[in-house]
Amino acid sequence: xxxxxxxxxxxxxxxxxxxxxxxxxxxxxxxxxxxxxxxxxxxxxxxxxxxxxxxxxxxxxxxxxxxxxxxxxxxxxxxxxxxxxxxxxxxxxxxxxxxxxxxxxxxxxxxx
Amino acid sequence: xxxxxxxxxxxxxxxxxxxxxxxxxxxxxxxxxxxxxxxxxxxxxxxxxxxxxxxxxxxxxxxxxxxxxxxxxxxxxxxxxxxxxxxxxxxxxxxxxxxxxxxxxxxxxxxxxx
Numbered sequence: 001x002x003x004x005x006x007x008x009x010x011x012x013x014x015x016x017x018x019x020x021x022x023x024x025x026x027x028x029x030x031x032x033x034x035x036x037x038x039x040x041x042x043x044x045x046x047x048x049x050x051x052x053x054x055x056x057x058x059x060x061x062x063x064x065x066x067x068x069x070x071x072x073x074x075x076x077x078x079x080x081x082x083x084x085x086x087x088x089x090x091x092x093x094x095x096x097x098x099x100x101x102x103x104x105x106x107x108x109x110x111x112x
Numbered sequence: 113x114x115x116x117x118x119x120x121x122x123x124x125x126x127x128x129x130x131x132x133x134x135x136x137x138x139x140x141x142x143x144x145x146x147x148x149x150x151x152x153x154x155x156x157x158x159x160x161x162x163x164x165x166x167x168x169x170x171x172x173x174x175x176x177x178x179x180x181x182x183x184x185x186x187x188x189x190x191x192x193x194x195x196x197x198x199x200x201x202x203x204x205x206x207x208x209x210x211x212x213x214x215x216x217x218x219x220x221x222x223x224x225x226x
Contacts, residue, residue, distance in 0.1 A: 031211045043203060043219035044155070051212060089155065093211065098168040099145070099157035100215060 002027040002094045006103035013080055014111050021075040021106045023090035028068045034100065035064050035075050036089040044089065048075070080110045114138045116218035118204050124224045125194055133189045133221045135204030144187045145205040145215070146179065148172070155203070161187065162210070194225045 003026040013019050023033070032051045036044040048057045048064040050073065056065040063076040073090055087107045091100040117136045125131050137144050146158040159169040161179055178190045187206075191198055201220040207213035 034215060036217070041201075041222075044205075044217040046214055046216060049214040091155070091215075098143075098160045098210060099170070100147075100155075101157070102155040104154050 002030075002092055002101040004090060004092055004101050004103040006088075006090060006106050008106060009104065010107040010109075012109040012111060015080060015082060017080050017110075018076070018078050019080055019108070021077070021088050021090075021108070023073040023075070023103055025071050025073070025092045025101075027092075027094050028071055029094050030066075030068060031093045033064075033066050033073050033090060033092045035062075035073075036091065038087045038089055038105065040087075047088075077108075080108075082110045082112045084108060084110050114140075114216075116204055116206055116216050118202075118218035118221050120221055121219065122222045122224070124226065127196060127225055128193050131191045131194055131198075131223060133191075133202050133204075133223070135187045135189070135218055136185050137187055137204065137206035138216055139185070141206035141208050141216075143167075143207045143210050143213070144181070145207075146189045147203045147205060147217075148200040149203065149220075150197075150200045158189070158202075167210075191223075194223070196225050199223055199225045 005024045034049045035047040050057045050066040061078040087105040089105045091102040119134045144161045149155045159173045160167045176192045203220045204218045207215045
């Protein structure tokens with residue numbers, strides 16, 4: 001059964017800093033990994049999807065990487081802004097299941 | 113940009129009452145899902161639905177839960193007799209491709225059971 005872990009649980013950085021959020025998963029038979037943003041009391045906004053055949057994906061200031069062999073993914077946020085403050089969730093889909101398995105998220109606060 | 117829409121945004125109900133949560137998936141998507149998130153906990157999978165059938169369900173999705181696609185656009189989650197522990201945010205999601213597709217989520221329906 002896939003387990004997804006995100007460290008740290010919370011992170012506070014000053015505006016303008018580059019940062020990395022970590023995600024690890026136990027089952028390397030992963031079809032894809034998706035990163036989401038969740039604002040308090042709101043839904044999940046998809047940020048990036050990385051297929052198992054890909055190493056990384058980029059969208060604007062965001063870059064996500066996937067290393068299946070080590071069971072890790074990272075989300076890199078460049079030049080952070082206060083508007084980036086939210087909880088970031090990673091979720092993996094393994095070949096044996098139709099479901100996404102979510103991590104518990106990293107709550108990011110970017111201080112002005 | 114196409115989006116998944118959910119209604120109601122918030123529902124308060126008494127324990128033992130039936131609740132129906134509604135979703136309109138993205139129009140060209142074929143695979144539909146319900147997830148839930150209890151306050152402070154991880155997002156959990158409930159059920160996946162394709163071609164008018166449940167394709168997978170979790171152990172949370174017991175006989176008190178059911179899903180239906182009553183017409184060409186709506187996708188519903190029914191909780192037959194709500195319990196206190198059903199209080200959560202319920203998210204609907206859809207995708208075009210089951211294993212490789214990007215999953216798009218709605219804004220959620222917050223269910224409070226008193």
